[in-house]
Amino acid sequence: MDVQTPDWVKHAVFYQIFPDRFARSNNHSYGPAMAAALEPWDDPPTLEGYKGGNLWGVIERLDYLQDLGITAIYFTPIFQSTSNHRYHTHDYYQVDPLLGGNEAFFALLEAAHQRDIRVVLDGVFNHTGRGFFYFNDILENGPHSPWLDWFKIEAWPLSAYDGSLPANYIGWIGNRALPEFNHDNPAVREYIMRVGEHWIRAGIDGWRLDVPFEIATEGFWQEFRQRVKALNPDAYIVGEVWKDARPWLDGTQFDAVMNYLFTGPTIAYVAGPRVQMEYAELPDYYPYPPLDARGYGDKIQQLLERYPWEIQLSQLNLLSSHDIARLLSVAGEDQASLALGVLLQMTFPGAPSVYYGDEVGLPGGLxxxxxxxxxxxxxxxxEMLTLHRGLIALRRAHPALRVGGYEVLAAEGMTYVFARVLPQELIIIAVNADEQPSQLTVPFALDWSEELPQQRLFGQGSATWQQGTASPQLALELPARSGLVLG
Structure with a gap:
């Protein structure tokens, strides 16, 4: 099949921002919409409370992100909503006034693009909030509303708030706060397509699609891709699909998915028995049971064989997100687990995505x-910030780490060694996830006629090439819980 994905994504380093929690600017006058009672910034977050992070604050942090090496931002939802996470959309054409409204967003988009930083927005198109105009009209006018067929109404009366009564309409996973669209209604379908087109025309660089597997209407995502790509062929379309995504990665729908099939095995390898099960059991990404190097290599090989290479190079590779506990906390505050995870993330095919705060050691449970x-x-x-900055710079400096082939060289005990290969560049990455130092001699069987990599680009340990009878061998000595990059 002919699969095309945006070239810029293959070279991108993403930063995921949850807008209410990243940065709060006090340098703008917001008017009455911002005269709100906000939670103290330093207090623990609550399910319903607002901290008041806004897009003006993000603008003020763009220099920080640029210095970190970030080239793209993925925002969780920013449209007007009645929740701090903004998955309860009220208006798909208005940026939430608490975030600074459309004015702040367009200022941000311009400032980001001036720095060659792309902007991807979260598209919540399976369901909406109870305050969304068309659903709110049904709540007000009952069976007389002209928009009944926009949603999945089952009986009357609707009970949008009283949990002791049946809701009588379909909400996402039974949540009456999130009425599901009826995507079989052509008007609903057209409405969502136009929202997708509107923000592409406005200049965004792509869409991250929330729970897209919930929309089963035939041809829906194919049409969405056609209409978005007609406006911007380089727009990135990435779906939130946690498991096998082959039904959506056939070249006619998404460019990529959030690559939780990388996340889970990577954490199971680098954190192993340190994984805190109270954080790991609920989400469906399985950072357990512990994996040794061979088990990890098998999982990675299965993943790399699952999708076309063009798609592998555009996958969104994450270690933490707004839907799972942060890796530092999953690993029981073990910093080496985070460091080794970032090393594997930054040397893996696809676009790495740093969840805001991970780079400065921010913990967080579910x-x-x-x-x-x-x-x-x-x-x-x-120390963690320096590590992220260094590994991002390493990735950006070496094309093989971005678009080179991926070859496993060795997987013994807890030591995993692989290469990223281009015709003119060979990078070797070795990771020892054990609590003991590792010594390993790796036969080198790749078809490679250029000079073998000798220079330590990152990490600790030693590497010496030995000329064997048939092929060279790489003698590695790695400290406990460490990694090494040769180039």
Whole structure:
């Protein structure tokens, strides 16, 4: 099949921002919409409370993101809503006034693009909020509303708030706060298509699609892709599909998915028995049971064989997100687990995505704790920030780490060694996830006529090439819980 994905994504480093919690600017006058009682920034997050992070604050942090090496931002929803996470959409054409409204967004888009930073928005098109105009009209006018067929009404009366009564309409996973669209209604379908087109015309660089597997209407996502790509062939369409995504990655729908099939095995390998099961059992990404190097290599090989290479290069590779506990907390605050995870993330095919705050050592359990506010600079883990900055720079400096082939060289005990290969560049990455130092001699069987990589580009340990009878061998010595990159 002919699969085309945007070239820029293959070279991108994403930063995921939960807008209410990243940065709050006090340098703008917002009018009455912002005269709101906000939770103290430093208090633990709550399910319903607002911290008041806004897009003006993001603009003020763009220099920080640029210095970190970020080239794209994925925002969780920003449209007008009645929830701090904004998955309860009220108006798909208005940026939430608490975030600064459309004015702040367009200022942000311009400032980001001036720095060559792309912007991808979250499209919540399976369901909406109870305050969405067309559903609200049904609540007000009952069976007389002209928009009944926009939703999945089952009986009367509707009970949108009283949980002791049947809702009598379909809400996402039974949540009456999230009425599901009737996507078989041509008017609904056209409405969503036009929302997708509107923000592409406005200049955004792509859509992350929330729970797209819930929309079963035939041809829906094919049409969405056609209409978005007609306006901007380089627009990135990435779906939130946690498991096998082959039905959506056939070249006619999404460019990629959020690659939780990378996340789970990577954490199971680097964190192993340190994984805190109270954080790991509920979400469907399986960072357990612990994996040794061979088990990890098998999982990665299965993943790389699952989708076309063009799609592998555009996958969104994450270690934490707003839907799962942060890796640092999943690993029981073990910093080496996060460091090794980032090393594997930044050297893997696809676009790495840093969840805001992970780079400065921000912990966080399950929702809402994984949505803590970005800490003040005095609380940053500078060692972790330096690690992220260095590995992002390494990835950006070496094309093989972005678009080179992926070859497993060795997987013994807890030591995993692989190469990223282009015709003119070979990078070798070795990881020892064990609590003991590792010594390993790796036969080198790749078809490679250029000079073998000798220079340590990152990490600790030693690497020496030995000329064997048939092919060279790489003698590795790695400290406990460490990694090494040769180029």
């Amino acid at each position: 929702d809402p704790d994984c949505r803590r506010t970005f800490p003040p600079q005095a609380q940053w883990n500078q």
